[in-house]
Amino acid sequence: xxxxxxxxxxxxxxxxxxxxxxxxxxxxxxxxxxxxxxxxxxxxxxxxxxxxxxxxxxxxxxxxxxxxxxxxxxxxxxxxxxxxxxxxxxxxxxxxxxxxxxxxxxxxxxxxxxxxxxxxxxxxxxxxxxxxxxxxxxxxxxxxxxxxxxxxxxxxxxxxxxxxxxxxxxxxxxxxxxxxxxxxxxxxxxx
Numbered sequence: 001x002x003x004x005x006x007x008x009x010x011x012x013x014x015x016x017x018x019x020x021x022x023x024x025x026x027x028x029x030x031x032x033x034x035x036x037x038x039x040x041x042x043x044x045x046x047x048x049x050x051x052x053x054x055x056x057x058x059x060x061x062x063x064x065x066x067x068x069x070x071x072x073x074x075x076x077x078x079x080x081x082x083x084x085x086x087x088x089x090x091x092x093x094x095x096x097x098x099x100x101x102x103x104x105x106x107x108x109x110x111x112x113x114x115x116x117x118x119x120x121x122x123x124x125x126x127x128x129x130x131x132x133x134x135x136x137x138x139x140x141x142x143x144x145x146x147x148x149x150x151x152x153x154x155x156x157x158x159x160x161x162x163x164x165x166x167x168x169x170x171x172x173x174x175x176x177x178x179x180x181x182x183x184x185x186x187x188x189x190x191x
Contacts, residue, residue: 003173004081005030005058006072008090008113010065019133020146022158023089023113024060026131026165031058033166042078043071054173057081068113069120076121083126087172088117089165091146095132097154098188100161102168102181103128127177129168131161157189164189 007027015021031038031047036058038045044059057079061071076086090113095101105125108114118124137145150158164187171180 001053001173002055002057002079002081002085004072004075004079004086005056005169006068006086006088006117007058007060008065008068008088009060011060011062015147018147018149019091020065022091022131022133022162026089026129026162026169027058027060029162030166030169043074046075051170052174056169056173065113065116067116069116069118072117073120083121083123084177086126087169088114088126088128089169090114090128090130091133092130093133093135093142093146095130095134097132097134097157098190099132100165100168100187100189101130101132101185102172102177103130104177104181127172129165129172131165153191157191160189 005027007023009015009021009024017025034049034051036047036049038047038060043063044061047058049056049058057075059071059075061068063071090111094109104127107124108118168180168184171183
């Protein structure tokens with residue numbers, strides 16, 4: 001069984017460890033946990049992990065967020081992975097920092113990475129792991145907030161959530177989406 005694990009983010013040091021790049025941070029942590037290394041490949045940095053009889057192809061698109069769909073579509077087709085075996089990890093403004101949410105699909109809710117994926121693969125029914133980043137910013141400052149770095153206060157919670165997300169990915173690939181949602185969607189990570 002093959003899975004495509006997609007960490008969303010933007011390439012370049014300017015974006016490194018920003019809220020918008022949390023997908024990359026989770027993908028990096030997951031690869032590190034399994035002693036896998038990323039290599040530069042077509043449209044993405046790619047790591048392949050063999051785990052419990054499953055193959056997890058982990059990608060960090062190098063297309064920039066707004067064109068993430070190109071990389072997802074290419075790797076889905078290349079590896080012959082169906083939409084239900086994809087897990088997209090992304091930042092979520094609509095959720096407080098204290099939570100993560102697994103979802104089977106749904107609207108892009110204004111997230112350009114999800115919008116691009118939906119356009120490229122022709123459906124919004126693919127699993128995603130939404131990493132709450134909160135929305136504690138003044139009116140009109142959303143871009144600065146999303147592209148900003150975590151505060152010293154947020155950092156420990158972010159690290160805890162990243163670690164938990166690596167477990168969620170394993171759970172998704174072993175017991176499936178529904179049971180994983182039951183196990184992880186009610187967790188909170190107090191600040």
